[in-house]
Amino acid sequence: MxxxxxxxxxxxxxxxxxxxxxxxxxxxxxxxxxxxxxxxxxxxxxxxxxxxxxxxxxxxxxxxxxxxxxxxxxxxxxxxxxxxxxxxxPDEDPRGILSKTDRAAxxxxxxxxxxxxxxxxxxxxxxxxxxxxxxxxxxxxxxxxxxxxxxxxxxxxxxxxxxxxxxxxxxxxxxxxxxxxxxTADLEIDEAERDHCGSCRACLDACPTNAFPAPYKIDARRCISYLTIEHKGPIDPALRPLIGNRIYGCDDCLAACPWNKFAASAAEMKLQAREDLKEPSIAFLLTLNDAAFRSFFSGSPVKRIGRDRFVRNVLIAAGNSGREDLIDPCLRLMEDGSPVVRGMAVWALGRLMRPEQFRQLAVSRNQDEPEVEAEWQRAECGA
The missing domain is CATH 3.40.109 (NADH Oxidase)
Structure with a gap:
């Protein structure tokens, strides 16, 4: 027995x-x-x-x-x-979209x-x-x-x-x-995995905003994933140009990892990307009101940050694009109901418009809330 x-x-x-x-x-x-x-x-x-x-x-x-x-x-x-x-x-390196200035990552x-x-x-x-x-x-x-x-x-x-x-x-x-x-059950316990990073620092070097003060340490305040998802309100002006067209999260440090060469793309029963979310147009995303945002991102984690924070991110991508065809969509958002959206529209226009155009826009503006006025002042100073 x-x-x-x-x-x-x-x-x-x-x-x-x-x-x-x-x-x-x-x-x-x-x-x-x-x-x-x-x-x-x-x-x-x-x-x-x-x-x-x-x-x-x-x-x-x-x-x-x-x-x-x-x-x-x-x-x-x-x-x-x-x-x-x-x-x-993913099926391919997600960083490929970063050079497409009319697209959002x-x-x-x-x-x-x-x-x-x-x-x-x-x-x-x-x-x-x-x-x-x-x-x-x-x-x-x-x-x-x-x-x-x-x-x-x-x-x-x-x-x-x-x-x-x-x-x-x-x-x-x-x-x-x-x-x-x-x-509460007792189960067979597995052995811990050891560190296999060695001297590699590909992930650290890939970070656009230098969010790693040291290996194995992250400062969320400089991380694009934190800034575009968790952070409310305006984003640090010094970091905005570094965000590029990343409008929700950032895959750079993950995508740079050499161990990815052993990873196959996710199977069909798991999580295949929606085609319309792989490379959405910045111009289209700038048109989303609250109802359209909720509908387009139905079932997606993007929906959790809300339309205003999301459009704030898209405006940063627009400002970084250098594309004059995005001026009109940004101008329309100058009348948006959200101060954070209006403020980022100011910042984007300050980067997209010719200096004399922007000065004329600034002269004709109405007084706005303090956070929006702060964006005007920074933009007029070239910050």
Whole structure:
């Protein structure tokens, strides 16, 4: 008769095998397991990041710091953490669009349905079947919860946090969506992945705004993904020219990773890009009112930032384009209801119009809100 310890080991093995099979059936590419105490340095590193102010205006990171730094604070009963990876590798290098001045660059991950919804739905399917089989409690999390997914994924062996602070996989490069399942079940634990970056600094050198003060450290306040998605209000004028035509996120550091050569493009059942989001026209995007914005980006994560913040980003791309054919769409936005949109229209026109044209426009303007007036003053000074 098997000893109790043998029975426990066999139960662990069977439950872990069942979990991996369910993950594969739901289209996940990777599924590995770690312990809730596997990231002991994470709280210290998170505290350092926040203390330095590198989280920018993401106050939620500070508010959830304790839960984010230790999974057991989030759920005291958790015994195993299962990390899932879903490949979203693009068909080609997404940086090719950066030279097309009439087109807008949307980050690869946002060119289809909101991945939060896609992954959470699949995780719930896995969790439901696993809970029924194991008779244990489960919770699933995708990005929006206070879970440090990247350190946990490294501890579970999905990959390692590269110098750009994102997860890098030997099989999928830098193109992985992550999700997690917390459970009260005891499972077989996988080995952590070690760092394979070596002396490479391709991701650091690729950053347009120099957002990495050092390898493995990021300052969100200079990151285009943060600026175009999380940041509200006007964007630092010094950084605007560096944004180019990136209107939602930035793939440069991810796309530069040499490990991407091992990553195939995402399969059909996963996340294929919408054709109309691969290279949308800047001129078209400048015409979107709130209703048109919501309709065009229905189901997309882009919709979450709202129309005004989005058009702010598009106006920056217009100002960086050097294209006179975008002057008229920008002029129409001078009458927009949003101060942040009007302000960015001023900035864009200051870069697109000839100096004498812009001076005439400035003379004829009406007094506006302080943030818009500040844009006029900067533009008139050539800033």
């Amino acid at each position: 098997p000893a109790p310890s043998d029975k426990q080991a066999e139960r662990k093995r069977k439950l872990t095998a069942f979990l991996r099979a369910e993950a594969l059936a739901q289209g996940f590419d990777l599924c590995r397991v770690t312990l809730p105490d596997a990231i002991p340095r994470a709280p210290e590193r998170l505290a350092e990041f926040i203390a330095a102010g590198r989280h920018g205006s993401m106050s939620w990171m500070e508010e959830t710091q304790a839960r984010r730094g230790d999974p057991r604070v989030l759920w005291s009963d958790v015994r195993s953490i299962v990390m899932f990876g879903l490949n979203y590798g 949307i980050s690869v991950y946002a060119r289809n349905r909101d991945y939060h919804d896609v992954i959470k739905g699949r995780l719930k399917e896995v969790a439901t079947r696993f809970a029924a089989r194991a008779g244990e409690d489960v919770k699933v999390f995708v990005d929006t919860a206070p879970v440090m997914e990247k350190p946990l994924a490294e501890a579970a062996g999905l990959g390692w946090q590269g110098k750009h602070t994102n997860l890098v996989s030997r099989s999928h490069g830098s193109w992985l969506f992550l999700g997690s399942l917390f459970t």
